[in-house]
Amino acid sequence: xxxxxxxxxxxxxxxxxxxxxxxxxxxxxxxxxxxxxxxxxxxxxxxxxxxxxxxxxxxxxxxxxxxxxxxxxxxxxxxxxxxxxxxxxxxxxxxxxxxxxxxxxxxxxxxxxxxxxxxxxxxxxxxxxxxxxxxxxxxxxxxxxxxxxxxxxxxxxxxxxxxxxxxxxxxxxxxxxxxxxxxxxxxxxxxxxxxxxxxxxxxxxxxxxxxxxxxxxxxxxxxxxxxxxxxxxxxxxxxxxxxxxxxxxxxxxxxxxxxxxxxxxxxxxxxxxxxxxxxxxxxxxxxxxxxxxxxxxxxxxxxxxxxxxxxxxxxxxxxxxxxxxxxxxxxxxxxxxxxxxxxxxxxxxxxxxxxxxxxxxxxxxxxxxxxxxxxxxxxxxxxxxxxxxxxxxxxxxxxxxxxxxxxxxxxxxxxxxxxxxxxxxxxxxxxxxxxxxxxxxxxxxxxxxxxxxxxxxxxxxxxxxxxxxxxxxxxxxxxxxxxxxxxxxxxxxxxxxxxxxxxxxxxxxxxxxxxxxxxxxxxxxxxxxxxxxxxxxxxxxxxxxxxxxxxxxxxxxxxxxxxxxxxxxxxxxxxxxxxxxxxxxxxxxxxxxxxxxxxxxxxxxxxxxxxxxxxxxxxxxxxxxxxxxx
Amino acid sequence: xxxxxxxxxxxxxxxxxxxxxxxxxxxxxxxxxxxxxxxxxxxxxxxxxxxxxxxxxxxxxxxxxxxxxxxxxxxxxxxxxxxxxxxxxxxxxxxxxxxxxxxxxxxxxxxxxxxxxxxxxxxxxxxxxxxxxxxxxxxxxxxxxxxxxxxxxxxxxxxxxxxxxxxxxxxxxxxxxxxxxxx
Numbered sequence: 001x002x003x004x005x006x007x008x009x010x011x012x013x014x015x016x017x018x019x020x021x022x023x024x025x026x027x028x029x030x031x032x033x034x035x036x037x038x039x040x041x042x043x044x045x046x047x048x049x050x051x052x053x054x055x056x057x058x059x060x061x062x063x064x065x066x067x068x069x070x071x072x073x074x075x076x077x078x079x080x081x082x083x084x085x086x087x088x089x090x091x092x093x094x095x096x097x098x099x100x101x102x103x104x105x106x107x108x109x110x111x112x113x114x115x116x117x118x119x120x121x122x123x124x125x126x127x128x129x130x131x132x133x134x135x136x137x138x139x140x141x142x143x144x145x146x147x148x149x150x151x152x153x154x155x156x157x158x159x160x161x162x163x164x165x166x167x168x169x170x171x172x173x174x175x176x177x178x179x180x181x182x183x184x185x186x187x188x189x190x191x192x193x194x195x196x197x198x199x200x201x202x203x204x205x206x207x208x209x210x211x212x213x214x215x216x217x218x219x220x221x222x223x224x225x226x227x228x229x230x231x232x233x234x235x236x237x238x239x240x241x242x243x244x245x246x247x248x249x250x251x252x253x254x255x256x257x258x259x260x261x262x263x264x265x266x267x268x269x270x271x272x273x274x275x276x277x278x279x280x281x282x283x284x285x286x287x288x289x290x291x292x293x294x295x296x297x298x299x300x301x302x303x304x305x306x307x308x309x310x311x312x313x314x315x316x317x318x319x320x321x322x323x324x325x326x327x328x329x330x331x332x333x334x335x336x337x338x339x340x341x342x343x344x345x346x347x348x349x350x351x352x353x354x355x356x357x358x359x360x361x362x363x364x365x366x367x368x369x370x371x372x373x374x375x376x377x378x379x380x381x382x383x384x385x386x387x388x389x390x391x392x393x394x395x396x397x398x399x400x401x402x403x404x405x406x407x408x409x410x411x412x413x414x415x416x417x418x419x420x421x422x423x424x425x426x427x428x429x430x431x432x433x434x435x436x437x438x439x440x441x442x443x444x445x446x447x448x449x450x451x452x453x454x455x456x457x458x459x460x461x462x463x464x465x466x467x468x469x470x471x472x473x474x475x476x477x478x479x480x481x482x483x484x485x486x487x488x489x490x491x492x493x494x495x496x497x498x499x500x501x502x503x504x505x506x507x508x509x510x511x512x513x514x515x516x517x518x519x520x521x522x523x524x525x526x527x528x529x530x531x532x533x534x535x536x537x538x539x540x541x542x543x544x545x546x547x548x549x550x551x552x553x554x555x556x557x558x559x560x561x562x563x564x565x566x567x568x569x570x571x572x573x574x575x576x577x578x579x580x581x582x583x584x585x586x587x588x589x590x591x592x593x594x595x596x597x598x599x600x601x602x603x604x605x606x607x608x609x610x611x612x613x614x615x616x617x618x619x620x621x622x623x624x625x626x627x628x629x630x
Numbered sequence: 631x632x633x634x635x636x637x638x639x640x641x642x643x644x645x646x647x648x649x650x651x652x653x654x655x656x657x658x659x660x661x662x663x664x665x666x667x668x669x670x671x672x673x674x675x676x677x678x679x680x681x682x683x684x685x686x687x688x689x690x691x692x693x694x695x696x697x698x699x700x701x702x703x704x705x706x707x708x709x710x711x712x713x714x715x716x717x718x719x720x721x722x723x724x725x726x727x728x729x730x731x732x733x734x735x736x737x738x739x740x741x742x743x744x745x746x747x748x749x750x751x752x753x754x755x756x757x758x759x760x761x762x763x764x765x766x767x768x769x770x771x772x773x774x775x776x777x778x779x780x781x782x783x784x785x786x787x788x789x790x791x792x793x794x795x796x797x798x799x800x801x802x803x804x805x806x807x808x809x810x811x812x813x
Contacts, residue, residue, distance in 0.1 A: 113735035162739075166705055166746035174700040220735050227731055280711075341722060411647075412674055430807045433794045434647040436783050437671050450813030453714040455793045461721045462781045462789070469813075 018060035019077035021084065022053055022241075032057050034237030036107025046312050048334045049305065052088050053102070053241030054081040058109060061213040061235035070210055078209065078240075082202060089242050093201035098135065099128035100201075101145075101243040104208035106215055108236040112224055117156050117215055119208045121149040121243060123201040129182075136248050143178030150185035150197070153204075157211040158193030205240060212238040244333045246326040247276050251299060253327040254279040257292055257306060259314040262322070262342040263397060263501035264385075265349030265520075269310050271323075279324060279335065305332040313337050318359045319368070320350050343400050343501050344376025345518065352520040362527050369524070376400070377521060380512040382499050390506045392496070393486035395446070395471035397503035398457035403444030403466045404508045407494045410480040411438025418442070425496040425508075427483060429474040431456040439463060444498030446505050448474030448486075466500030637690055638757065640665065640675065640683040645797050648672040648784070691804060698754045703799045705747035707812060709740050710796065716740070717781045717789045725777050733780055734772050737788060741765050748795070755802060761795040 020033060022044040030038045037055035044050045060074045070078075086092045091100035105118040124132065124146045133142035154160040168188045172180055190196050198204050215221060216236045225232060246254035257271035272289035274281055275298070295303035306325060309332065313321045322340035326333045342350065351365035360368075381402045405423035408414040411434065414426045418441035426442035428435055430449050439445055439459055445467040447456045452469065460467035472486035482491045485505070490496070495508030639655050649672050651657065657673060660666040665679035675683060720733045745762050752759030768788045771779040781789040800807055807813065 111732075113732045162743040163746045166743060167750075170701050170705060170747060170750060172701075174697050174704065220739070224731065224735065228728070415669065430813055432797045432800075432807070433645055433790070434674070434797075436790075437647050437669060437674065439783065440671065447813075449808055449811075453711070453718040454813035455714070455789075455796070456813065458714060458717045458721065458781055458789050459783045459793070461718075462783045462787075 017077065018057050018063075018071070018074040019081050020055050020057065021081060022050060022055070024054075030109045032059065032237070034058055034107030034109055034239070035111060036105065037237050037239045038107075040239065040241070043334065043337060046316055048309050048312060048337075049332050051242040051244050051333050051335070052085055053239060054078075054085070055107070056209050056238040056240065058235045058237045061216065061237060062233070064210060064213045065216065065235060070206060075206060078206065079202065081240075082205065085240075085242060093123050093205075094125070094128060096127045096131055099123055099131050101128070101132070102205065103239075103241050103243055104205065104212060105239050105241075106212045106236040107239050108216070109234055110228070110230055112221060112236070117152075117212070119149070119152045119156055119211070121145040122204050122208055124149050125199040125201070128201075136245060138247065140178060141247060143182060146182050147178055147185065150182050150189070153197055153208075154185055154189045154193055156215070157207050158189050160188060160193045164188065164192055209238040209240065212236060244326045244328045244335075245278065246274075246328065247278050248329055250276055251327070251330040252276055253295075253299070253302075254281065255289070255292065255325055255327075257310060257323045257325060258320060258340050259310045259323070260320045260346075260350060262320060262340050262346055263400075265320075265342070265346035265353065267353060269307060279326060299327060299330055302327045302330055302332045309334050318354060320346075343381075344373040344379070345381055345501075345521070347373040348377045348524045349518070349520040352524055365524070366528055380514060381501060382497070382506075382510055382512060384513070385502070386499065386504055386506050386510050390497075390510050392488045392490070392505045392507060393468075393471035395468040395503050395505065396452050396457075397499075397501055398452050398454070398469040399445070399460035399465060399467035399500050401444075401464070401466035401500045402498065402512055403500075404495065404497045404510075404512065405443045407483075407490050407492055407496050408438070408442070409476045409483050409492065411435045411441075413480065413492065414438040415441040425498055427474060427476075427485060427490070427496075428456070429476065431459070439465060444496075444500070446471060446474075446485075446496075446498060448472060466498045468498055468500060468503050468505050471505055636660065637683075637686040640679060640686065641757075641798075641801070643673045643675055643679070644683050644801070645794050646672070647674055687801060687804075691802070694802075695754050696803060699751055699799075700803055702747040702751040702758075703803060706744060706796070706799060709744045710792075710812060712740050713737070713744075713788075713792055720777075720780050727775075730772065730775070730777050730780075734769060737772075737780070738769055741769065741788075758795075758798070761791060761798075764791045 020037075020041070022037075022040045025041060025045055029041075032038075033041060033055045034057075037057075040050055040053065041055070056074065056078060060071065063071050063074070082093065085102075086100055089100055091098050093100050101121050101123040103118060103120050104122055106112070129142050129146045132145060133139045136142060151165060154165055155162060165185070165188065168184055169176075169181060172184055176184075186197055198207065213235060216234075222232075224230075246252050253273050253275045254277050255271055255273035257269055259269060260267050261270040269292060271292040273292055273295055274289045292306075295306065309325075310321075310323060313323060313334075317337075317339060320340045320342055321337050323334060324336040326335060347369055351360070351368050354360045355362055355365050379401060403423070403425065405425040406417060407427055408417055408424045409427055411426065414424045415437055417424050424442045425444045425446060426435070426438045427446045428438075429447065431439075431447055431454075435456075436459060440463060442465060445456065445460045445465050447454070447467070447469045448471055450456050450469045454469055457467060457469050473484070474486070475484040477483060480492075482489065484490075497506040497508045497510045498504075499506060499510075635655070639657060639660060642654055643657070643666055646654070647669075651668055651673060654666075654673050657666050657668070660679070661668060664676055665682050666673050667676055716733055716736050720729060723729065741762075744765075748758055748762045752762075764786055765788060768779045768786055768791060772788070778785050779787045781787055783790055796812070799805070800810075
């Protein structure tokens with residue numbers, strides 16, 4: 001009793017409450033809500049239109065694993081929250097006219113593998129599948145949802161082996177109807193998965209939540225915990241969330257939006273939207289998505305909601321963010337946000353812009369840029385947006401970078417031309433593995449069809465070749481010496497440029513720009529140089545030293561970087577010379593002062609990439625980098 | 631040269647084109663007859679080689695149970711997008727030890743699902759049996775820490791093998807990648 005009376009209100013609450021609506025707050029409390037749940041609670045607290053839902057806590061999961069069944073209090077609270085959800089969304093579970101459907105997914109306090117474990121479309125049954133078909137006016141879609149539900153239910157909830165599921169589906173033969181596939185899966189679950197799938201949505205949800213908790217003890221989760229040294233006593237939480245559909249007609253859509261342009265860094269929302277489609281279609285980029293700007297015309301209200309959401313998200317994170325959204329019957333829903341991936345050049349530009357806007361400090365800006373980003377920013381790029389008359393076609397920015405070269409339409413010709421010393425841009429309608437030799441020979445790659453996750457995009461990224469995919473129809477002539485490229489006649493040998501950051505195929509007259517000419521990059525480099533007076537042995541300084549190393553990439557005729565290492569104890573010059581012999585010399589224009597360290601302490605690989613300062617180096621050791629005008 | 635082995639060699643070169651010349655079997659006769667050229671990185675079909683392969687492919691299709699192969703291909707397509715998504719995630723979102731561990735775990739689960747279909751395909755067309763073996767080899771190499779075996783096109787990576795397997799299905803079933811919309 002004494003212990004109980006001594007507890008804080010919050011602690012008493014968490015001892016008796018197992019389920020938390022996203023709107024209950026508790027953002028950031030990953031120990032209770034798990035990472036996914038805490039994230040959704042945080043987004044809700046920002047006022048974002050998050051599809052409503054709730055989290056069954058990690059503690060409830062722990063109790064489940066100990067007892068082997070959901071505690072009555074947990075079940076009771078889930079039921080209560082489901083009732084609130086029905087009221088909030090105006091749909092009821094199992095309603096044969098307009099059913100509420102939910103997703104159930106795991107969310108541990110730390111990230112875990114398991115993208116395949118989310119159970120979608122929970123609440124579908126023999127009746128509600130027809131309602132979904134009517135509502136989306138798409139029979140095939142509704143049954144595909146049901147198939148997906150049944151397949152994950154078999155595998156994740158009832159533990160039917162993937163092999164048995166695959167065999168069951170293949171035994172139906174080629175071209176089986178979706179409804180037959182669903183019937184076969186439901187029968188398989190009945191026979192091999194311990195009985196029928198409940199028709200009652202509430203029972204489906206309870207089973208799914210329990211399965212998410214059990215997944216904590218799966219061999220994969222165990223292996224991951226061993227790998228990361230995570231204690232077994234934790235458990236995952238289970239998130240139950242309303243499903244929203246972007247394919248309920250022409251006032252519905254799915255999309256991905258960035259708070260700023262992730263290729264150029266410019267301060268204008270950027271992204272793709274696909275009308276009457278589900279989110280996975282946009283992410284894969286296999287369909288013809290439209291630029292975000294069309295929303296203002298077609299769904300002005302949703303456009304306004306989205307702009308507002310993007311502002312809140314960026315104001316909160318003080319960084320460029322990427323947002324997955326769905327518009328259902330004209331109403332915006334924000335599904336997921338995260339700090340957005342961006343090109344190296346954009347990373348630097350955004351960091352500098354955020355400093356100018358007073359959002360972050362110079363120190364924070366420097367900390368945000370990784371050595372890899374700074375290195376990427378040093379690659380030549382097309383600095384300016386191309387003039388319209390230079391653009392042959394627009395496609396998807398599938399692999400970053402810029403390349404200029406001569407057109408070739410056949411992997412064999414690309415290889416021959418490259419062997420003669422010609423820079424080649426390989427243009428194909430689609431790709432097959434036999435094109436890969438041509439990819440290796442080419443400086444840049446263009447494909448007519450396929451998206452950001454197409455084989456062509458994966459191969460191009462795998463070889464660091466700039467690529468634009470999905471530019472439209474590419475008709476290659478029989479002799480493979482010319483082609484009709486999205487309506488433009490191009491001959492072998494024509495000069496082309498591939499802008500893999502913006503997704504453009506250009507006439508090759510567009511000029512490449514050196515990064516050191518970019519004012520934002522120049523300022524950033526100067527900040528780094530100013531700050532780089534550091535003491536050795538400090539972990540932070542090691543990172544900084546790596547950043548300094550890459551500054552050598554920004555050399556132009558007007559600028560030079562001096563790296564100076566001084567050791568107060570001094571090292572005899574003869575020993576220094578011996579120490580440095582055998583190492584490759586520094587980059588041209590990079591001056592290194594004479595007071596160098598011991599051989600083992602300095603690594604020079606062509607250009608200075610990394611200078612490792614040893615633990616236990618003299619404490620007065622300083623590294624100073626200065627940016628000078630030559 | 632036996633018709634079967636001529637077809638299998640031409641087919642392999644059509645699908646793969648990269649790799650040490652030994653991996654394509656004995657190509658001497660086919661090089662002499664002008665159907666294959668040896669390149670610095672592997673082998674390629676000549677225009678005549680393409681024509682000959684097409685001709686043999688059409689004949690070969692008559693000899694197999696296309697319906698069974700088509701059924702297994704449907705299951706292949708179900709996991710095709712998740713495999714490409716995972717490959718893309720790996721390339722775009724960072725390649726540290728933890729990302730590698732996650733990618734290998736997620737891929738191994740999906741490839742486990744794909745294995746049933748490929749084994750069934752191998753009962754009809756034996757060369758499909760090579761794909762699960764090579765995929766497992768790539769997975770093992772990646773699991774041991776060599777990240778190239780996820781997507782690097784220059785090694786027998788998971789994506790390299792998957793891409794070849796996809797192409798083999800398209801050619802074997804006489805499907806057109808563009809018409810089908812699977813890129």
